[in-house]
Amino acid sequence: VSREVTELWSDAIGAAGTVIRYGHWGRAVLAFPSEQGKAWDFENNGMIGAVSNLIDEGRLKLYCVDSYDAASWSNQNIPVEERARQHGRYESWILSEVVPWIYRDCGGEVEVATLGCSMGAFHAANFALKRADLFPLAMCFSGNYDPASWHGWGERGSEAYFNSPLDYAGNLHGDHLDWLRARVTLLLVCGQGQWEDTTGSLSSTRRFAELLASKGIRHELDLWGFDVPHDWPSWRAQLAHHLPRFC
Template identity: 35%
Template structure:
């Protein structure tokens, strides 16, 4: 399995940024780490090994970016508006620096986005913000309402990066063309948010699958089972 490490100066972030890429060809998958996780987390936690067959068979090419959560949503040392702004810089970096690379290297214009736990938030936020660029969303125990990290503060940067708020108003036609799976453990702290988002999507008649795994917890073993299953559904 091919593994490549990339590091570059991101103009959107104003600092060095790192990413691991697995595979030579296939459907492009943007795979986010969990809260404050690093670009190597999916490898270290066995998630890459769980989907190794898809990579080695040329079915998918996996892009694992670093996170900036410690500078954004999780940084209690700065004002909440600055946390939200720092995330918007991250979003621009994804859209302007990583997405074009994925499209060029694979020849596919609408990618897949996935992530576990807080990575599920990143995947959903990116997918719903850019439905014309994302054809599949696989959220594994994700959250979709970020307001609890912002001390009661609210502005447009929060609205447009908070799927629970902006998805009900989003009428982009490509939302109805996206393959959406909300995977969650039965005994999962994020289950209420997954059920809430499922209700939002259902109210808009957006096809999706709320996959509640019985007798499971919010942890890596269930995510290592979920992701290969979901990847097998890419057409």
């Protein structure tokens, strides 16, 4: 599998983040790691190997990025509103640096799908719903879509609200909702085995699917068996099963 590693500076964060591109041609997919993960995590946990045939055949270009969770959603020393504000720095890096780099790498503006596991699934869904003009497809594996449930505390203001899909999706209406219905698709996958309940992923995935259904937003819900845990072997199998349809 061909690979290119790039460091992209972020003025918002005041540091550089890593982007790793796998492949030379095909559907552009932006992959977020699990909580506090790094760009190398997908390769190190066998996710690249699970879809290497798609990469080698020129059907898939996968862009793996570093997370910023340690300073935002995973920082339990600050209230949830401040965590969301910190996440805004990461959002700025993705939109101002990573997406333009993907466009340059692809030779022009292309539709970019999002992908993630665990907390990465939250990022995949959140970016797609907030910026469906850039990300018309989100593939979300074992996500929890309510940041306030991650040991959140403090008053929840507009920053937290607009980064909680279970909050803002419920209030979508009018022309913007009509546009999202025509534009975005979400794939929600979750096992029913170990840790899917204790992480809140299973209940959150079900609730999120019900919410999207109530709003008429295109989505698929795929629940795997009680022997499928919240772990990389599950996500490798789920990714290999679903991704070929989309590239």
